[in-house]
Amino acid sequence: MSNTSIPLDVAAAEEHLMRFLSVEGVTGHEKNIGLAVCDALKKIGVPESAIRFDDANKRIPLPTETGNLIVDIPGTRPGPRLLFSTHLDTVPLCAGAKPKRDGDRIVSDGTTALGGDARTGVALLVVVAETLLKHKLPHPPITLLFTVREESGLHGARELNPSDLNGAEMCINVDGQMASELIVGAVGQENWEVEIKGRASHAGVAPEKGISATLVGAMALAEARQSGWFGKVVKPDGRGTSNVGIFGGKDNKPAGDATNVVTDYAFIKGEARSPEAAFATKIATGYKEAFAKAQSEVTDDQGDKAEVKFTHTPSYPPFELGKDTAIVKRATKALQILDIEPVYVFSNGGLDANWLDKHGVPTITIGAGQAEIHTIKEYVNLKEYEKGCRLGILMATLED
Numbered sequence: 001m002s003n004t005s006i007p008l009d010v011a012a013a014e015e016h017l018m019r020f021l022s023v024e025g026v027t028g029h030e031k032n033i034g035l036a037v038c039d040a041l042k043k044i045g046v047p048e049s050a051i052r053f054d055d056a057n058k059r060i061p062l063p064t065e066t067g068n069l070i071v072d073i074p075g076t077r078p079g080p081r082l083l084f085s086t087h088l089d090t091v092p093l094c095a096g097a098k099p100k101r102d103g104d105r106i107v108s109d110g111t112t113a114l115g116g117d118a119r120t121g122v123a124l125l126v127v128v129a130e131t132l133l134k135h136k137l138p139h140p141p142i143t144l145l146f147t148v149r150e151e152s153g154l155h156g157a158r159e160l161n162p163s164d165l166n167g168a169e170m171c172i173n174v175d176g177q178m179a180s181e182l183i184v185g186a187v188g189q190e191n192w193e194v195e196i197k198g199r200a201s202h203a204g205v206a207p208e209k210g211i212s213a214t215l216v217g218a219m220a221l222a223e224a225r226q227s228g229w230f231g232k233v234v235k236p237d238g239r240g241t242s243n244v245g246i247f248g249g250k251d252n253k254p255a256g257d258a259t260n261v262v263t264d265y266a267f268i269k270g271e272a273r274s275p276e277a278a279f280a281t282k283i284a285t286g287y288k289e290a291f292a293k294a295q296s297e298v299t300d301d302q303g304d305k306a307e308v309k310f311t312h313t314p315s316y317p318p319f320e321l322g323k324d325t326a327i328v329k330r331a332t333k334a335l336q337i338l339d340i341e342p343v344y345v346f347s348n349g350g351l352d353a354n355w356l357d358k359h360g361v362p363t364i365t366i367g368a369g370q371a372e373i374h375t376i377k378e379y380v381n382l383k384e385y386e387k388g389c390r391l392g393i394l395m396a397t398l399e400d
Contacts, residue, residue, distance in 0.1 A: 005137045006158075006390050008127070014228035015388050016040065016130075017123040020267055021099040021106065021115050021380075027089040027151040029066040034088055037122060037146060041071060043132040048220035056159040060149055066186050068156045070145035073129060079140025083129060083168035083361055084392065085157075085352055086121025086175060087150030091374050103172075106380040107226060114378040121174030124368050129394045139396050143168050147352055150259055152292035152320075153317050157355035159232070168361050170327035173353045176367030179387035180330050180340045185320030186347040186354050190280040193269040194291055199258055199300060200264040207303040208347065210262025214255055216268045216306050217247060220294035229286035239347070240274030241370075242283050273348065274372035275318050294332070316350045319357040327362050334394040340387065366391060 019040070025033030038051050095106050118372075125144050130233040132139050143165055147156030153194050176183060181267050186247035191280065196217055201210030221244060224230050228284075233240045233312040256263035272283035288310045295308045298343040321328050323344065335342045352361040368388025369381040 001066055006393050007131060008386070008393060009131070010386055010387055011125065011131070013068035013386065014125050017380065018099055018106065018353045020119045020122045021097060022111065024095055024097070025088055025090060026092045026095050027149050028062060028064050030088040030148045031340045033122070034066050034069050034146065037069060037126065039087070040126050041129060042127070045133045046071060046073065046129060054161065055165050056161075056328050057148060058157050059157040059159040062149065062152060062155065062157070064149055068148055068160060071129070071144040073132065073142040073144070074183050075139060075141035076136070077140060078115065079116045080096060080169035081141040081143060081167055081395060083143050083145060083165055083356070084125050084396070085147065085171055085173045085356060085363070086118045087147045087156065087352060088122060088146055089151050090115040090117065090119070091151050093376070094215050094376060103129050103228040104187060104382050106382065107283060107313040107377065108378065110357035110376055113374060113376055114380065116372065116378055116380040117373040118150070118175045120368040120370050120380055120388065124174050124389050127389045128396050132396060137397050141166070142396060143373065150352055154350055154352055154355055155279070157352035158316065160355070160359060162359040162361070165359070165361060170330065171356050171361045172331070172352070172392065173351065173356065173363050173365040174368050174388065174392070175351060175365050177369065177371050177381070177384065178343070178367040179384055179391050180335065181345050181367050182342045183345045183351065183353065185275070185330055186318060186349065186351050187275050188277045188280050188318030188354065189315040190284045190312055191269070191315045192272065192284040192287055192310065193267070194308060194310040196266045196268070198262065198264045199304070200263045201258045203262050207262055207385065210264070211298060211300050211304060212262050213266035213306055214263040216291070216294045216298045216308065217268050219297060220291040223290040223293055224287050227290060229283055231291065233283055234298045237272060237306055238279030238282065239274055240272060240279055240283055242270060242272045242287070244268060246268040266333040271315070275346070277314065277317055281312070288312070316354045317358050319354055320346065321362055321364065327364050328399060330395055331364050331366065334391055334398060337394060338387065338390060
């Protein structure tokens with residue numbers, strides 16, 4: 001199948017996209033967009049019996065309206081089962097989005113983000129299904145996966161039961177900008193947090209009787225930076241990044257209440273990323289050691305120290321696919337047919353692909369026009385969206 005012979009109905013593809021962009025579904029509240037996708041799939045001929053929601057939301061540690069949406073499309077020729085995936089949710093900034101056409105772009109009204117991340121993927125998966133069914137194109141068995149709570153921690157993909165994928169052997173995840181960019185790997189992330197319990201005292205009358213939780217935190221972070229664990233991390237045995245995202249109290253409260261009271265409590269939260277899971281853990285351990293050192297150096301007049309509780313846990317695993325991997329070869333071949341030069345990308349951010357690969361399904365991520373994501377300047381490049389749709393159809397129909 002050549003570029004010109006791909007039977008893509010561009011107008012219908014854009015109508016699907018406009019429809020899905022107009023349905024609110026911020027992370028954790030995906031019920032309405034899930035139902036909209038179900039309705040669209042049934043209208044294009046997918047039987048209701050092939051459409052289901054899993055129970056991943058029952059395992060997600062945050063309130064989540066619905067599980068992942070999974071759709072099975074029987075093959076019309078033999079071949080390994082393909083998985084097409086994307087995520088249903090958008091960031092909260094997309095709430096109330098009003099999409100409109102502006103030349104070769106779809107934009108919001110300027111008061112919200114748009115939700116092209118990843119409603120371009122949602123629409124693309126529906127377009128692939130519609131094109132296959134409408135034109136009776138030969139294809140292997142296909143499963144469509146629409147995940148929940150991707151934006152708030154990749155939770156839907158993480159809590160997915162791999163057996164629900166019916167033995168899918170490779171996956172095309174749609175969550176990017178350029179059709180030419182094939183994301184073949186991504187870093188893993190380790191989250192860390194620390195609670196510091198000091199002792200309050202009057203800062204003017206008897207500061208020596210207090211133990212400043214703020215000071216322990218500040219000294220620890222300075223030590224982490226001095227030791228090379230903050231920001232861009234390059235060591236002889238690995239590389240990565242780290243950040244301190246929250247420094248205050250709990251529940252969005254400040255660490256202290258008044259300038260004349262020695263701060264008795266602080267809560268700090270951060271992350272560490274690396275292409276190697278063990279090195280992400282090592283970065284987090286570097287922070288732990290920095291807090292232990294600061295704890296030993298801040299005392300009251302009796303030599304008492306603050307209580308420091310440091311914890312860290314993996315958020316998602318890293319992965320990287322070689323160019324000889326079946327799914328990478330399939331995507332490369334499809335792009336070449338479309339006269340698009342592939343660009344292989346290793347992402348510094350996590351994707352559903354991290355967990356899908358961990359579940360045993362090698363996954364690449366392709367783009368379909370989302371741009372300036374998570375900002376009120378977000379837009380969809382319709383030319384790239386069309387390329388992404390053609391790429392998806394071609395990948396679904398290529399001979400092995």
